Amino acid sequence: MNTPHLGYVVALTGGIAAGKSAVSKRFEALGIHVYDADIAAREVIAPGSDGLRAVVDHFGTGVLDAQRQLDRAAMRQRVFGNDEERRALEAIIHPRVRAWLHDRAVADRGPYCLLAIPLLAENVAHYRWVDRVLVVDAPEVVQLDRLLRRDGIDEALARRMIERQASRADRLKLADDVIENHGDEAELDGAVGRLHRQYLALALAKR
Secondary structure: OOOOOOOOEEEEEEOOOOOHHHHHHHHHHOOOEEEEHHHHHHHOOOOOOHHHHHHHHHHOHHHEOOOOOEOHHHHHHHHOOOHHHHHHHHHHHHHHHHHHHHHHHHHOOOOOEEEEOOOOOOOHHHHOOOOEEEEEEOOHHHHHHHHHHHHOOOHHHHHHHHHOOOOHHHHHHHOOEEEEOOOOHHHHHHHHHHHHHHHHHHHHHHO
C-alpha cells in the first residue's frame, strides 16, 4: 500500500486508559496532525455512507435509531458475546477505517503525522505502511485505577475491558518508541518534545 506521496507516518497506540489522548494533545500543540481511528470508525458509518448501508444489509434495520443513524447501544448488545457477529461488524468497519486513515496520511502536508490506532496490535498486519510505532505504556494496575475513576465502573468490568485488548507485552513488541505514562501527566511534555524532534529529523531524512 506504499505510495510516493505518503509522508512520514507514526502510529500511536496503547492500552485503554494508558494516556493516548494526553499524548495526542501534546503533539497537536506542536502543530502535528493526529488522525484518530475512533473518529474514523464513526465517520465511515455516518448516515448516507456505504459503510452504514453495509451494516444494515447484514444486520437489518433494527440496528438503526429513529434518526436512521446506527443505534450503538443496540449494536453493542447484538455483537456482545457473539464472536461471529462481532467479526462481521469488524469486517465492514475496519477496512474502511484503514482506508480513511491512509487517505488522510497521504493528504497530510505537515512534516509528519500521527495515526491514533487503539487496536494496532490486533491489526498490525494491515498497517505495514507506517514508518514507526509509538506505544503509550502504563502498568495494568494504573490502567485499572484510571478506568475506575474515569468511567465510574466496577472493577470486574474494568478488568474485562483491559483483558479484551491485546496484552501489554504484545503492544510493547511492536514499539519503536515508548512513552511511559504512569505518573503525572506533566511529565509527558518532555517525552513528547524529545520524540517530536526525533520525528522531524526522521521525516526530513525520508524525503
